[in-house]
Amino acid sequence: MVAEPSTGRAAAWQHLAYALPALPLTMMLLPVGSIIPGYYAKYTATTMAAIGFVFLVTRIFDAVIDPAIGYWSDRTRHLRGGRKGWIGAGTIVCLFATWWLMTPPPDAGMPYLLASTIALFAGWSLIEIPYRAWSAELSRDERVRSRLSALVGGLGSAGTFIFMAIPLLPVFDSSAIGPQTLGAMAWAIIIPLPLLVALAFVLVPSGHVVAAGRTSIADVVKALGRNRPLRLFGLSMILGGMGTGVFTALFFLFVDGYLGLGESFALLFVGSAAANILAMPVWHALAVRWGKHRALAASWIAVALVQVGIGLVGRGDHAFAAMLALSVAYGMAEAATKMTPYALLGDIVDYETLRSGVNRGGSFFAAMAFLSKLNFAVGGGCAFLLLDLLGQDVKTIAGGQATGFLAVFILLPVLLWLLAGLCLARFPLDRRRQDIVRRAIDRAMARRA
Secondary structure, three states, X not given: OOOOOOOHHHHHHHHHXXXXXXXXXXXXXXXXXXXHHHHHHHHOOOXXXXXXXXXXXXXXXXHHHHHHHHHHHHHOOOOOOOOHHHHHHHHHHHHHHHHHHHOOOOOOOHHHHHHHHHHHHHHHHHHHHHHHHHHHHHOOOHHHHHHHXXXXXXXXXXXXXXXXXXXXXXXXXXXXXXXXXXXXXXXXXXXXXXXXXXXXXXXXXXXXXXXXXXXXXXXXXXXXXXXXXXXXXXXXXXXXXXXXXXXXXXHHHHHHHXXXXXXXXXXXXXXXXXXXXXXXXXXXXXHHHHOHXXXXXXXXXXHHHHHHHHHOOOOOOOHHHHHHHHHHHHHHHHHHHHHHHHHHHXXXXXXXXXXXXXXXXXXXXXXXXXXXXXXXXXXXXXXXXXXXXXXXXXXXXXXXXXXXXXXXXXXXXXXXXXXXXXXXXXXXXXXXXXXXXXXXXXXXXXXXX
16 A cells, blocks of 8 residues: 555645656756757767768657557556656656757767767656646545646746756856856756756655546547547647747757857747746636637747848848847747646547547547657758758858748748648637537436436
């Protein structure tokens, strides 16, 4: 019998101890999409084509390995310590992988980047999947689970602020992200990660051993042919995720290489993250007023419009002010894409339950997690492969010969985001229809009782 979670003040401390590892975990994954591709292109011997290949292979690897880790984590959760053994193993892997990935030698090529990135993603999955499952086993009270989720999200946002603020510290000669600052950012992950994981192990019980539901991608594939809301939602998330993958992978090169604002990159990122958090209540209110699908569509279209503005920024004295304003605008516009999709997918699960008589929520949410990783990988990887085909490299971008780079960085995400928004224009589940679906499900459940 596992220890029961405490109540009152003791429970509050346990919840905080559980959530604290999210601080370094967010720091760990943040640079992989936003900093590492551009950094390796500028400071190592890795080519554009190699970066694109590694980006594709490692993110696909990350998406494929998750179900296996989830399966074996469920199989061994009854052992003493529950999920903690997996989290501990992942922590050890991540300590080494973080250092290798974030402190590459100048002659590092594709094999170095591939090995260190795969190691980091493997370690991350060893932590993240059992860590999330652990939260469901700490309590069966939905309010407690919501509180844990909020704490994890808040501390993850704090990790973003801390990580991107490190280059702004006065101890560095420059705020540009180079070998010195990236090395310091690596230490900001390596030091707190094992300490906070150990604190969680000591203070937080293993929780209840609960049955794990099976998920099946085959169920989703079969439902696609009959579930129109699912088709529109899935297509929107694929297109939007690919656009975000392109933007995230190339933003560092645009700011540092094209605009020459490398020293301001961290500040732009911090401004965008702050605006993202502040805009979430606004988007929540809009989702209540307009409907979740309309809010999500508006968010995709808004980021596309902001990206057009970014494409109009030229080099010069006013570039920083323009980029700071546009970074804040991007953070505000993007917020709904981070908070609305899971709630919208819940509505689609209800519709599928009414349509088929089967609750496929587990399969749908597993498929969304898989697709979110896969389309982000395809977007970022294809962006670098396209740059290589167009003959672009860091030197030509910095020298002003960046027509191909701007076409990929600006136009491709704009097209993908606009298409993502348009996919939801005819989304059939508005608030009135969703209320009808829920009442029908309630009546069906009452008849069975």
